[in-house]
Amino acid sequence: MQTSKKKRAKVVRRVATGAIAASAVGVAVAGVAVAARRTEQVVPKLPAPGATYEVDLTSKGIELVFAGQKVNTGPLKGKATFEIESSKGDPSAVQTRITEFYLTSPAKQGGVTIAIEPGRHNRERSILRHDKSESPKFNHTLKAALTITVRYPEVLGLPADTEEPLSLTARSAATLVAKLNGFPPKGARYKLKEETPLSLPGQPQSDVATILKFPVRLEGL
Numbered sequence: 001m002q003t004s005k006k007k008r009a010k011v012v013r014r015v016a017t018g019a020i021a022a023s024a025v026g027v028a029v030a031g032v033a034v035a036a037r038r039t040e041q042v043v044p045k046l047p048a049p050g051a052t053y054e055v056d057l058t059s060k061g062i063e064l065v066f067a068g069q070k071v072n073t074g075p076l077k078g079k080a081t082f083e084i085e086s087s088k089g090d091p092s093a094v095q096t097r098i099t100e101f102y103l104t105s106p107a108k109q110g111g112v113t114i115a116i117e118p119g120r121h122n123r124e125r126s127i128l129r130h131d132k133s134e135s136p137k138f139n140h141t142l143k144a145a146l147t148i149t150v151r152y153p154e155v156l157g158l159p160a161d162t163e164e165p166l167s168l169t170a171r172s173a174a175t176l177v178a179k180l181n182g183f184p185p186k187g188a189r190y191k192l193k194e195e196t197p198l199s200l201p202g203q204p205q206s207d208v209a210t211i212l213k214f215p216v217r218l219e220g221l
Helices: 002-040
Strands: 052-059 063-066 069-072 076-086 093-104 112-116 127-130 138-144 146-150 166-170 174-180 186-192 196-199 207-213 216-220
Touching (some): 186 207
Antiparallel strands (some): 093 112, 112 146, 127 138, 138 174, 146 166, 166 196, 196 207
């Protein structure tokens, strides 16, 4: 009886040892597979300086506060154009200079137009860079000196003392950020990095409104 018990114990130990070994092999194989997938990931190249890209823009709308009143413009559509320039002293990045940027809404939504302010966009640095070494992702930071014009402010419940459109100007460039799989972006979603104060024309030191949210989707053409 004791001999039989010893044999059974040996068999159990062998089975257990085999199971542990098989498990270890399985983990090792899985690790190799993960490493292989990582190796297969293609690190995207930065766009070449001198290239120009046009993209479609869509937005659920800008959310802002005007004179204590929260307002959402509703859906907006438009286009943007980027010119690629070298980023001096930084081979891991390029500048994506914005030469065109606008979104609009129909009159029934207030006739809103959001655009870059003429003369200011050339001074703002929009940068596209690798997220980190060997990463398949880009970090894109858009700097846009925005102007917002509301043709029919009363539609949005905004003050309308005259028949003139309501115009607002960003005191500093709005910053939009996103992670991209490549450039030009395809369906990339950008978000406002921080709230952006707005002033009336000719009154740059007086904040009358603030952009709270500005989600934008870019779709390469």
